[in-house]
Amino acid sequence: MTMSGGYYKQLTDKVDYRILTLLPPAVAVLLLLPVLINGLEYGVDFKGGMWMDVLTPTELDAGKLKALEADLQAAGLKDVKATVGFDIDTHQNKLVVQTTTVVQDKKPVTRAISKYAGTLTEYDTAVIPYSGKLPLDFTQNLEKRLKQGIDVNQTDGKLILSGLDFNKDDLQSAVSYYLREEVKVDLAKKNFNIRSVGPTLGKSFREQGFKAIVLALIFMGFVVFVAFRDIIPTVAVIQAAINDVLFAVGGMYLLGIPMEPASLAALLMLIGYSVDTDVLLTARVLKNRSEDFYVLVDDAMKTGITMTLTTITVMTIVYVVSTTLTQITTLANISAVLWMGLFADIFTTWITNVGVLKWYLDNPRHKDMWKVWRWRR
Amino acid sequence: MNEALKSVRVLVLFFFIVLSLALVSNIIPVNKDNGWGFGNGLRYGLDFAGGTLLQLKLGSEATPEVMAVEKTILENRLNSMGLKDIPVRPWGSQYIIIQIADATPAETENIENILRQQARFEERIDGTLAAKGNEVTVDLGPQGAELYNAPGGGYRWAVRVQHNKEGACRFGNAGDGKEGRPVDIFIDRPENTTIVFTEANFQLMGNLTETQDTGSFFFGNTALEVLTNRSVIPVLSYSTNGSDVFDRLTELRSQGYDRVMLAGDEGKIPDDLRNRLEEQGFRTSRMPMGNKTYPEWIAEMTGLKNSLNLAFDPRGECVYQAIIEGTTQTLDSARAEIQTTQVLLTSGNLPVELTLESKSTTPPTLGRRFLMYSFYTGLVAIAAVATIMYIRYRRIEIVAPVMLTMMSEIVIILGMASLIKWELDLPAVAGIIATVGTGVDHQIVITDETLKRTLKTKKTVSIAERIRKAFFIVLTAGSTVVAAMIPLLGIGSGMLKGFAFTTMMGVFIGVIITRSAYAKIIESILRKEE
Numbered sequence: 001m002t003m004s005g006g007y008y009k010q011l012t013d014k015v016d017y018r019i020l021t022l023l024p025p026a027v028a029v030l031l032l033l034p035v036l037i038n039g040l041e042y043g044v045d046f047k048g049g050m051w052m053d054v055l056t057p058t059e060l061d062a063g064k065l066k067a068l069e070a071d072l073q074a075a076g077l078k079d080v081k082a083t084v085g086f087d088i089d090t091h092q093n094k095l096v097v098q099t100t101t102v103v104q105d106k107k108p109v110t111r112a113i114s115k116y117a118g119t120l121t122e123y124d125t126a127v128i129p130y131s132g133k134l135p136l137d138f139t140q141n142l143e144k145r146l147k148q149g150i151d152v153n154q155t156d157g158k159l160i161l162s163g164l165d166f167n168k169d170d171l172q173s174a175v176s177y178y179l180r181e182e183v184k185v186d187l188a189k190k191n192f193n194i195r196s197v198g199p200t201l202g203k204s205f206r207e208q209g210f211k212a213i214v215l216a217l218i219f220m221g222f223v224v225f226v227a228f229r230d231i232i233p234t235v236a237v238i239q240a241a242i243n244d245v246l247f248a249v250g251g252m253y254l255l256g257i258p259m260e261p262a263s264l265a266a267l268l269m270l271i272g273y274s275v276d277t278d279v280l281l282t283a284r285v286l287k288n289r290s291e292d293f294y295v296l297v298d299d300a301m302k303t304g305i306t307m308t309l310t311t312i313t314v315m316t317i318v319y320v321v322s323t324t325l326t327q328i329t330t331l332a333n334i335s336a337v338l339w340m341g342l343f344a345d346i347f348t349t350w351i352t353n354v355g356v357l358k359w360y361l362d363n364p365r366h367k368d369m370w371k372v373w374r375w376r377r
Numbered sequence: 378m379n380e381a382l383k384s385v386r387v388l389v390l391f392f393f394i395v396l397s398l399a400l401v402s403n404i405i406p407v408n409k410d411n412g413w414g415f416g417n418g419l420r421y422g423l424d425f426a427g428g429t430l431l432q433l434k435l436g437s438e439a440t441p442e443v444m445a446v447e448k449t450i451l452e453n454r455l456n457s458m459g460l461k462d463i464p465v466r467p468w469g470s471q472y473i474i475i476q477i478a479d480a481t482p483a484e485t486e487n488i489e490n491i492l493r494q495q496a497r498f499e500e501r502i503d504g505t506l507a508a509k510g511n512e513v514t515v516d517l518g519p520q521g522a523e524l525y526n527a528p529g530g531g532y533r534w535a536v537r538v539q540h541n542k543e544g545a546c547r548f549g550n551a552g553d554g555k556e557g558r559p560v561d562i563f564i565d566r567p568e569n570t571t572i573v574f575t576e577a578n579f580q581l582m583g584n585l586t587e588t589q590d591t592g593s594f595f596f597g598n599t600a601l602e603v604l605t606n607r608s609v610i611p612v613l614s615y616s617t618n619g620s621d622v623f624d625r626l627t628e629l630r631s632q633g634y635d636r637v638m639l640a641g642d643e644g645k646i647p648d649d650l651r652n653r654l655e656e657q658g659f660r661t662s663r664m665p666m667g668n669k670t671y672p673e674w675i676a677e678m679t680g681l682k683n684s685l686n687l688a689f690d691p692r693g694e695c696v697y698q699a700i701i702e703g704t705t706q707t708l709d710s711a712r713a714e715i716q717t718t719q720v721l722l723t724s725g726n727l728p729v730e731l732t733l734e735s736k737s738t739t740p741p742t743l744g745r746r747f748l749m750y751s752f753y754t755g756l757v758a759i760a761a762v763a764t765i766m767y768i769r770y771r772r773i774e775i776v777a778p779v780m781l782t783m784m785s786e787i788v789i790i791l792g793m794a795s796l797i798k799w800e801l802d803l804p805a806v807a808g809i810i811a812t813v814g815t816g817v818d819h820q821i822v823i824t825d826e827t828l829k830r831t832l833k834t835k836k837t838v839s840i841a842e843r844i845r846k847a848f849f850i851v852l853t854a855g856s857t858v859v860a861a862m863i864p865l866l867g868i869g870s871g872m873l874k875g876f877a878f879t880t881m882m883g884v885f886i887g888v889i890i891t892r893s894a895y896a897k898i899i900e901s902i903l904r905k906e907e
Contacts, residue, residue: 089746122482123482136643148481148741149481149482149484150481151481151482151483151484162481162482163481163482164427164428164482164738164740164741165427165740165741165742190740193738193740194736194738195735195736195737195738196735196736196737197432197734197735197737198432198434198732198733198734198735200434200734204471208873209873211864212864212865212873215864216860216861216862216864216865217861219860219861219863219864220857220858220860220861222860223853223856223857223859223860224853224857227849227853227856227857261803261804261873262803262807264873265804265807265808265873265876266807268811268861268862268865268873268876269807269810269811269814269880271858271861272811272814272815272854272857272858272861272880273811273814273815273818275854275857275858275861276815276818276819276822276854277818279850279853279854279857280822280850280854283846283849283850283853284850287846287849299829302825303821303822303825303826306765306769306821306825307817307818307821307822309765310762310765310766310817310818310821311814311817311818313761313762313765314758314761314762314814317757317758317761318754318757318758321753321754321757322754326750326753326754328747328750328751328754330803331750331751331754334807334810
C-alpha cells in the first residue's frame with residue numbers, strides 16, 4: 001500500500017465517490033433478493049420437525065433416497081428430505097432425514113428407514129450369553145463403574161444391557177468382574193439419533209432470533225451515537241453492520257446453509273467484528289481533523305485490513321479443518337457465515353463508510369443540519 | 378519489560394490468569410466430585426456432556442407464581458418416582474426445560490411418561506372418596522391465599538380450595554358426621570395393590586399409633602387402620618413359609634388386587650416369594666423401610682401426603698369452598714407452607730397443561746469429541762493469528778504479548794464461568810470465539826496506534842496520548858458489542874442467552890483486564906526503544 005495519494009483518492013479519481021459509496025449496499029440488497037423471493041431455509045430448531053441421522057454400512061444411491069422419501073411421505077411425514085454423507089469416525093454412511101412433521105409414535109418412521117438402512121439402534125445395546133443368577137447390586141455396581149445409567153434385562157439365557165454410551169472393552173471387563181466369570185460381549189453401538197422440535201417452539205425461536213438482531217442493531221446504534229455524538233457517522237457505522245449481515249444471509253442462501261442457532265450466533269458475532277473496523281475508521285478520521293482525509297483513511301485502512309484479514313484467515317482455517325478433518329458442521333457453518341460477512345465488511349467499511357464520511361466532511365451544511373445533539377468538552 | 382511487570386495492570390492480569398487456571402483445573406475445588414485436571418472445574422452443557430433435553434410447552438403463558446408451582450409439581454413427581462436431582466427449569470413464560478444427564482433409556486422414557494400424565498390426586502375421609510384431582514381448583518393468585526399475624530404470636534396462613542359440583546357434593550356426603558376426623562390427601566395412592574409385611578412389622582403396625590413425637594396423621598388410629606381403612610389398601614403378614622399369604626393374595630386377585638408391594642428387602646421377605654408371585658402373574662414391587670421413620674414409611678407406601686382436621690360437620694351438604702389453614706413461627710415458613718399446600722392441591726391437575734415440544738439426545742462420546750475438536754481447532758486458529766501478526770509486524774516482542782493476551786482472555790473467561798458455575802455449551806463457545814476474535818482486532822488497534830509516530834505534520838504525540846486514543850476505539854467497539862448483546866439477555870430464549878452472556882463477560886474482561894495490560898506491555902517495550 002502506498003501513502004502517496006492513497007487508494008481512496010486513486011479510486012475516486014476514476015469513479016464518482018457517491019456512486020462508489022452506493023455500490024456495496026446495492027450488491028447486498030441484490031444478494032438478498034433470492035432470499036426475499038424464495039424464503040430462507042430454516043434448520044430444525046427454527047421451523048420445527050424431526051431430524052434423524054442413521055449410521056449405516058449400506059450404500060444409498062439417489063434412487064433409494066427418493067424411494068425412502070416417498071415411503072416416509074406415505075407414512076404421514078411432510079417435506080421429507082433425505083441426504084447421505086460420510087462419517088469419518090466410523091467410516092460408515094450417514095443418512096440424514098429431515099421433516100417438518102413431529103409424530104409421537106415413531107414406529108412407522110423407524111420401520112421405513114430400517115428398510116433401507118438396516119437395523120436401527122437408538123441406544124448402545126450389549127448382548128451377553130449368561131443364564132446364571134445376577135449378583136446383588138450388579139446393576140448399581142456396573143452403573144457406578146461405567147458412570148452412566150444402564151438398563152439390565154435378562155431373557156432366554158441372555159443378558160441385555162442398554163445405555164447411552166458403552167465401550168466394548170470397558171463393558172467386557174466390568175461385566176466379567178461383577179459376574180465373576182469371563183463373558184463375551186456382543187455390542188451394537190447406537191446408530192440412530194432423533195431430534196424433534198415442536199413447530200410452535202420453532203416459530204417462537206425464529207421470532208426471537210429476528211427480534212434479537214433488530215434490537216441488537218438499534219442498541220448498538222445508540223452507543224455509537226453517544227460515542228461520536230453525530231447522526232451521520234452513526235448511520236455509516238450501522239449501515240456497514242446491516243449490509244454485512246444482509247450479505248452473509250444472501251451468501252447463506254447461495255451456499256445452502258440453513259438458518260439455525262449456530263448461524264444466527266454467527267450473524268450476531270458478525271455485528272461485533274463489523275463494528276470494530278468502522279469505529280476505528282470513524283475515530284481516526286473525526287478525531288484528527290487537522291490531518292488530510294485521504295492520509296487518515298489510508299492509515300486507518302492499514303490497521304483495519306490487518307484486523308479483517310486476520311479474522312478471515314482464521315475463519316478459512318476453521319472452515320477447512322471443520323469440513324475435512326473434524327466434520328463438525330456447526331463450526332463449518334459459523335466460519336462460512338463469518339467469512340462472507342467479513343469479506344463484505346471490507347467494502348462496506350472502506351468504500352461505503354469512507355464515502356459517507358467524505359460526504360459528511362465535504363458538506364459543512366449537512367454537518368450543521370444533522371448536529372442534533374452535541375457535547376462540548 | 379521490567380517496568381511492565383511492576384505495573385498494576387499487568388499484575389492484575391497475572392493474578393486473574395493464576396486464579397482462573399486454579400478454577401478451571403479444579404485446584405480450587407469448584408466441582409466437588411472431580412479431581413484436578415484442566416477443564417475439571419467447568420460445567421458442561423448438554424452439547425458437550427451428553428444427555429437428553431426435553432422441552433415442555435405450557436398451554437398458555439404463565440405468571441411467575443404459576444410457573445413456580447408447575448416447576449415444583451414436576452420436581453415432586455419426578456422425585457417421588459425416585460428420579461432425584463433432575464433439574465426442571467422454567468424458560469420464559471411458556472416453556473419448561475428438563476435436562477437429564479445420565480439416565481438409562483428406560484428412565485428417560487419413564488420421565489417422558491411422568492411428564493405426559495397427570496398425578497392421581499384424592500381427598501378421602503376415613504377411606505371414602507371425597508374429591509378427585511380434576512374437581513379441585515386453587516387460585517394461585519393473591520386472592521387464593523391469606524397470611525396474617527396470629528393472635529398468640531407467629532403467623533397464620535390459609536389457602537382457599539374450590540370444589541366443583543360433583544366433588545363438593547361427594548365431599549359433603551363423605552364428611553357427614555365426621556367433624557374432627559382427618560381429610561387424607563393422597564397423590565398416586567397405589568391402586569389394586571396389597572401390601573405384605575413381615576410378621577414382626579405387621580404386629581407393630583397394629584399397635585403403632587400417635588405418641589407425643591410421632592407424626593400427626595394417626596388421629597387416634599393405629600398404623601394398620603391408616604393403611605387398611607383410610608388408605609383402602611389390604612395388608613397381609615408374611616410368615617416364613619408364605620403359603621398362607623399366597624392363598625390370600627390369590628383370593629384378593631379375584632377382586633382385582635393384582636399388584637403386590639413387599640414391605641421389606643430380600644433379607645426380610647425373600648426373593649423366592651417375589652419370583653413365585655411374578656410367575657403367577659402378579660406385578661410386584663419392593664418398598665423397604667431403609668432409614669425412614671415408621672410414619673415416613675407408611676406415607677411413602679400409601680402416597681398419603683397430608684391429613685387435615687375436618688373442622689366442621691358438612692351434614693351431607695355440598696362443600697363448594699374450603700379453607701386449609703395453619704400456624705407457623707416465621708413468615709418465611711408460612712409462605713413455604715402456602716406454596717407446599719398449593720402444589721399439593723394442584724398436583725392432580727396442573728394449573729396449565731403441558732405438552733412435550735422437543736426432545737434431543739446427545740451421546741456423551743459425541744459431545745466429548747466435539748469439545749476436543751473445538752479445542753484443537755482453537756489452537757490452530759491461535760497459531761494462524763500468530764503467523765499473520767508476525768508477517769505484519771516482524772517482531773517477536775509484539776507477537777508474544779498478543780498471544781499471551783489471547784490465551785489469557787480464553788483462560789479468564791473459562792475461569793469466571795467456572796466461578797459462577799456457568800454451563801459451557803455451544804453458544805457459550807461461540808461467544809468465546811467472538812470475544813477473542815474482537816480481542817485480536819483491538820490489540821491490532823492498540824499496536825498500530827502506539828507504533829504510529831507522527832503523520833504528515835511533525836507534531837509529536839506522547840505514547841500515553843496515543844494509547845488513550847486507541848482505548849477510545851477499543852471502548853467504543855466494546856460497548857457497542859455489549860449493547861448489541863443486551864437485548865438477547867432479555868429475550869426469553871436460553872439458546873442465545875449463553876452466547877450473549879459469555880460475549881459480554883468476555884468484553885468486560887478484555888477491556889478491563891487483558892487489553893489494558895497488553896497496552897501497558899506494548900507501551901513499555903516501545904518506550905525503551907525511543
